[in-house]
Amino acid sequence: MNYKTFNPRFFIVFSIIVAAALMRLLPHWPNFTPVAAMALFAGTYFERKQFAFAIPIAALFLSDLVLGFHALMPAVYLSFIITVVIGATIRKHVSVRNVLLAAFASTVIFFLITNFAAWLAFPFYPQNFMGLMESYMAGLAFFNDGSQGISFFVNDLLGTLFFSAVFYGVYYLAHMRYPVIDRSRF
Numbered sequence: 001m002n003y004k005t006f007n008p009r010f011f012i013v014f015s016i017i018v019a020a021a022l023m024r025l026l027p028h029w030p031n032f033t034p035v036a037a038m039a040l041f042a043g044t045y046f047e048r049k050q051f052a053f054a055i056p057i058a059a060l061f062l063s064d065l066v067l068g069f070h071a072l073m074p075a076v077y078l079s080f081i082i083t084v085v086i087g088a089t090i091r092k093h094v095s096v097r098n099v100l101l102a103a104f105a106s107t108v109i110f111f112l113i114t115n116f117a118a119w120l121a122f123p124f125y126p127q128n129f130m131g132l133m134e135s136y137m138a139g140l141a142f143f144n145d146g147s148q149g150i151s152f153f154v155n156d157l158l159g160t161l162f163f164s165a166v167f168y169g170v171y172y173l174a175h176m177r178y179p180v181i182d183r184s185r186f
Helices: 008-023 035-045 049-067 073-089 096-121 129-141 152-177
Strands: none
Touching: 008 035, 008 049, 008 152, 035 049, 035 073, 035 096, 035 152, 049 073, 073 096, 096 129, 096 152, 129 152
């Protein structure tokens, strides 16, 4: 088989990202989604930067066409662009520890950026440092009644950890079974 025409690594990474975008459309707890894991994974395994950024952002955008948009979308997309960068930083040192740290960091960055944008856009809290801290504290406990998972932040963290384990695990198992995956570059 000509690997310049069909690149198995590209196919596997692309398929995982498309599956992640489709999983967003299934019923789930708020923020328990594969999106951050998808961005981390793309940053790690797409060697070409244009693919690492464009494919997960395009997948996110296409699923948002179905789910709908809101005023804070630029903050959401910015946080996932940063998550792709985080994924790229572990590219040469993929390990369980590094994936866990990257997943945690991406969740914290998503929380900080999106809650900052909400504080800035909607004056529910005073527009000063204390108001920002109040909004972050409220964001930690948002929807903390148990019916929607634990909280938006914890749901996001659990979702990112779970889907990162699935995506990186599937890739690792595929690589172990088919070593040509690691030799093919794109």
